[in-house]
């Protein structure tokens with residue numbers, strides 16, 4: 171028997187919810203703009219419509235999806251799908267069982283099934299689901315969740331459980347353009363990956379749906395195709411230093427324009443300097459450490475900076491919670507493993523962090539990064555000592571980035587940054603940085619500020635952050651009023667502020683090398 175199921179591109183799957191449309195917007199017009207922008211699949215989801223108006227709306231919706239040759243799926247209702255000859259039906263665990271849906275709808279239609287765990291996924295696959303909707307990944311305000319969000323790791327567990335079954339998958343729940351890169355790249359392994367994302371509120375509430383969907387579709391396509399190649403990359407493949415410097419210069423003023431909140435839980439030596447560096451760049455610091463503050467702050471946060479400089483059990487628990495809450499809301503989490511291999515306690519605490527948290531960027535000094543990478547980093551207290559060859563440094567950042575699916579930055583006389591594929595060496599900086607306390611922690615803070623506004627390409631965010639701070643340190647050290655560490659410390663904040671307002675001077679000062 172031949173099967174004529176429609177070919178489906180699952181990459182950007184719009185699930186509708188008319189109540190979320192911007193005020194005064196017409197649903198069908200909004201939908202058409204989304205399709206023009208690049209939505210690849212539409213599900214009409216109506217929870218309160220009677221059958222006849224549901225069929226009427228489905229007919230009007232299908233007239234538009236047909237115009238763009240995009241398949242239309244109907245949520246829950248087999249009768250409505252049949253009435254309008256839709257491409258298929260999506261059912262949840264409490265809806266009509268898949269076998270019955272198949273009986274009514276036939277073999278030529280698509281049936282999608284919602285799954286929240288490995289068992290539901292196995293059942294749906296064995297019963298012949300055409301695709302799975304895995305969710306909820308994160309908290310969503312679009313519907314009341316009855317089960318705990320899966321997080322990226324939960325999605326990966328389900329993907330791995332159906333490896334080789336050849337059933338396409340989308341994730342759903344709390345997904346937006348900012349958290350899509352980490353969702354797709356971190357849920358994939360060398361053998362499994364998501365085929366797309368299903369999105370309700372981010373698209374339905376957009377005031378510029380065509381442009382928004384164009385940008386969103388590009389992000390999804392980029393990350394799905396990179397996962398297909400089974401490599402973890404956070405941004406484009408460019409290896410042009412001038413283009414990278416252009417991107418840095420464009421990024422710097424965005425911090426002041428957007429003024430994101432950057433929540434720090436950091437060590438008590440550097441709190442004041444890190445807050446001032448955040449302000450100097452135009453972001454807004456909050457240095458709250460109480461575990462009860464963490465969830466509320468995660469709702470409005472731009473980026474989370476975690477620094478394990480002063481190890482303490484209560485703070486460590488708050489930091490783990492903060493990492494998890496921020497990941498749940500799709501915010502970047504930057505980790506500074508201060509003194510990670512210096513003592514047994516720190517080894518234990520850093521390995522707990524790396525096991526229980528998903529970091530976006532890990533930024534440490536050479537002792538910390540080489541130590542975590544198993545390449546023999548040495549520390550005295552929290553300071554790194556000893557030297558290393560460039561090839562070892564490059565290998566360390568690359569391997570650690572691949573292992574933890576994040577960007578890794580290693581600071582020193584030369585800084586090295588990698589996303590697991592590309593490695594970049596940064597040559598700016600001044601030796602006076604080593605004579606003030608917490609300059610490495612300040613670098614992590616600055617990475618947090620840049621990541622709060624560049625939420626897609628964290629290699630760029632990290633390179634931009636370290637380059638900006640390093641050039642500010644050179645400018646500060648060269649000032650006639652700087653006499654030594656004390657005056658340098660104040661001048662550094664001033665120079666960061668000046669660069670933030672006039673980033674064009676970065677062009678001639680930046681010393682950036684691609685290693686591979």
Ligand SMILES: Cc1ncc(COP(=O)(O)OP(=O)(O)O)c(N)n1
Nearest residue numbers: 185260261262263284303304342368
């Ligand atoms: C793609 C996709 N995945 C999951 C769902 C959720 O479906 P369901 O569990 O039936 O919940 P409701 O949508 O009916 O609230 C979905 N609709 N689409």
Ligand SMILES: Cc1nc(C(=O)O)sc1CCOP(=O)(O)O
Nearest residue numbers: 305306310312343344369370371
């Ligand atoms: C319809 C739906 N199903 C979910 C599931 O977990 O199965 S979560 C969800 C709502 C997703 O909305 P938003 O993109 O606005 O977060």
